[in-house]
Amino acid sequence: MKLKFTAIVGFCLALAACGGGGGGGGGGGFPGFVGGVPGATGQPETPASNPVITFSPSTLTGNQQTGTSASYVVKVNVTNPDVFTGPVYAVVLDREQILRQADGLRLVAIDKVTFAATLNTSGSLTPGRHRGTFSVSLCKDTACIGQYAGSPVSLPYDLTVTPKPLSALAPTGTRATVHVGAANPPEVDVHVGGPDGTWKATTSSSWLKVAQAEGQLPATLKARFVTQGMTAGIYQDELVVRSADGQEAKVGFTLEMLATQFQVSTDSFTFTGVNGATIPPQTLNFELDNGTPASWTASAASPWLLLQPGTGTTPGSLTARVDASKSNLASGDYTSSIVLASAGYPSKTVGTALTLTKPTLSAPSMAVILGGAKGRDEVAQSLSMSLNTGTNKWPWTLSTPLPNWVNAAATSGSVDANGTPLSFSPIFNGITPGTHSGLATVTAKVNGDTVTLPVSLVLNRDQRQLLPSEWGIGFASVPDGSVLTRTVRVTDNFGGALPWTATSSAPWLSVTGNGTTGTSPGLVLTADPKLAPTGQTSYATVTLKTSNPDVAAAVINVGLWKATSGLTALTTLPAEYTNIVADKIRPYVYAHSGGTSIDIYNAHLGTKVGSIANVGGSLAEMTVAPDGSKLYAVDTGGQAIAVVDLATASKIEAWPLISSADPYLSLLAIRTNGKNIVIAGDGNAYVDGLSINTLSPGGIRLVLAASSDGRRVFAQDTGFSPAGFIAFDVDYSAMGGGTLLVTNTASGAVNGAANGQDIAVNADGTALYTASGAPYRCSSVNPISLAFIASLPGGEAYPNNVKVTRDGRVICGVDGGLANADVWVHSANGTLLKFFKFGGLLRRQLAVTPDGMTAVGLTSLPQMVFAPLGAP
DSSP states (O other), rough: OOEEEEEEEEEOOOTTTTTTTOOOOOTEEEEOOHHHHHHSSSSOOOOSSSSEEEEEEEEEEEEEETOOOOEEEEEEEEEEEGGSSOEEEEEEEEETTTTTTTOEEEEEEEEEEEEEEEBBBOTTTOOOEEEEEEEEEEEESSSSOOTTTTTEEEEEEEEEEEOOOOEEEEETEEEEEEEESSOOOHHHHHHHEESSEEEEEESSSEEEEESEEEEESSSSEEEEOTTTTTSSSEEEEEEEEEEEEEEEEEEEEEEEEOOEEEEOOOOOEEEEEESSSSOOOOEEEEETOOOOOEEEEESSSSEEEEEEOEEEESSSSEEEOOOOOGTTTOOOOEEEEEEEEETTTTEEEOOOOOOOOOOOOOOOOEEEBBTTTTTOOOOEEEEEEEEETTTTOOEEESSSSOOTEEEEEEEESEEOTTTTEEHHHHHHHHSSSSSEEEEEEEEEEEETTTEEEEEEEEEEEEEEEEEESSSSEEEEEEEEEEEEEEOOOOOOOTTTOOOEEEEESSSSSSOEEEETTTTTSOOOEEOOGGSOOOOOEEEEEEEEEETTEEEEEEEEEEEEESSOOOOOOOOEEEEOOSSSEEEESSSSEEESSSSSOEEEEETTTTTTEEEEOOOOOOOEEEEEEEEEEEEEEEETTEEEEEEEETTTTEEEEEESSSSSSOTTOOOEEEETTTTTEEEEETTTETTTEEEEEEOOOTTTOEEEEETTTTOOEEESSSSSSOOOEEEEEEEEEGGGEEEEEEEEEEEOTTTTEEEEEEOOOOTOOOEEEEEEEEEESOOOOOOTTTEEEEOOOOOOOOOEEEEEETTOEEEEEEEETSSSOEEOOOOTTTEEEEEESSSEEEEEEEEEOOOOSSEHHHHHHHHEEEEOOOOO
């Protein structure tokens, strides 16, 4: 039977009429249909002598594998389009069934006379060479009853069908690695493909086997490794597959047999820590790589490397830890190893590295300061030293000998990170006052390391001494009254209860023979004027001592003025003085007019008794030391404090000021802890000519007053509204070459005061008074809180002087030239006792004798006014 492929070629040629079932244009492509054309079984096969179409290529050639189909494209060229007068139907005669029947024939127009024809070969062609000719008829109808001239046309073909090649592929790999004695590795799939038919597979070794040695293609083979009895080494073989048609495919296999050995969780350990501290242990897990249980032992190459346990059965584990004390190791880097062994198997070495850092002795503070804030505290001081070795304790020792002024509670012990107290106590006896320093070294031995902690030792040691509440006392015996007794409080500056004795240097002065510091009644001094000469000042000293050789004695200077005559009423002298100050033990006042010298007046007589020449270039404010030994005056010309020895009435030195001085810079001399100190109105304090501390920030000028022991100092600023007040606690210590300790205890404003002028306090610091431009009364102030208490009775505009006598009477003076009175005297409880008319006091130019019986003031008239106050 002839199988015909018929394609309807739906094109119309330009010179022919289109009709029938065809149609379309020259540029289109038309699908064919598959199947016999009805009535088209008798087409002539003899090729036309003058073909109307030609093929390119003229012969269809190609190659394909068995079981596959191939597509071929042939170009069809129309040689004489005029032949076609209607639709054209192409019929292909395929006697050998070369073409695939199920596919249609597709013709695609390239242009009006050129077409591309696609032919698909059958996939069932037998292997070999297929040669023949396709006969292509160009029909006028679908049954191909009539053909166009030049038809049919022959298309020769020459096709070769080759058998499918044999292939073998293992997609998962063909190399296996196995430890001797271990189980066989997994089987390997080998996919085999190729021509239909049978196959056979072979190997040349005993370790490579095929589960199925033959079969039908295609197939999947199972290749397996047989490792039992194999020794260590690398083995290679090929799996050879042969097909029935004689083809051959090979797959290479490799087997690597490894000797059985230890498998470990890590190949090395690294330990790091502080020498002497506990370093965390580490765990080593291991087994034989063939999974077989076996006995094992473990050993360490160094004594400092400890293993637990040392034996067992695989699989196993051990804990490794380090102990530097086993080898007395110092800080540094060390190496060692762990060796795992099992009979019949190679040993395994695990490297071990150890890094030890040097331990550190430390303390929150590297210094121990003994003596307290003032150098008077004999309490022990401690520091806590620690060693960063965790809870592991290590021995320490303290370097000896220590300085002779310190004692250690312990000189050896043990220390860890929790800390160990190191306590030192001062030794005051026999030690020179001041500041002493030394060094103690703590040494700790940690395995092979030696670590140290230097501890700076400082002893602040004040001079221990007896302190009287007054250092200078002035007595008087005159017709207007007498002041002949004084009770003085005696204390120990270290706060102890020391027995003391007192002696007088003059027969006219008797004293309490002994007592104990800090207790009443204290030291009582009594002057007997009958034993003193008349018309002059007698001098004496009272020496306070204790049996403790480390306690310095105290000396009180005492003066007694005895006279059979004196002032009984207000007395004035014409004088153009600008500054005045009273002595502390003598009946004298000192006055100057801003020049170079100072005049001396006996206040009880109202007469000038001497002068001190060449004190300075341009003198201003003055103050007298509490013991009556020195007078200090501001020298604005020399920008210094001139120092006058009152015993010789001569200048002995000048202290440079650290800030500029003007005529209004106030001065206050105090004696604190047995040391004379001068405080200037700018807040700077001086001791022995050196600035030692400051009481207030710069730029503020102060007027000052202090209790007789110098411990309580009070200040009022000047030139401000409202006026400000400050209370200080002041102390002096011999430590550090001399230290002035100042604490601000209170500050604030008082009673709306403005334009501060003067301030005064009683001897024991329990009553404080102020004078300000406003209000027009002197004020009583609480010395602790600086709270306003009351205004003193009497007064006018403008208060500019306030003084307190030794017995506690309060004198308030004003710059009131037109008032009936400008000086008022009050009792200690504030009662107005008497008043005077001085004639307008100059600012802060009112002085009171140390016996409290005479007040002397400078006025703007100008004149010097002496006012007898009488005995208390």
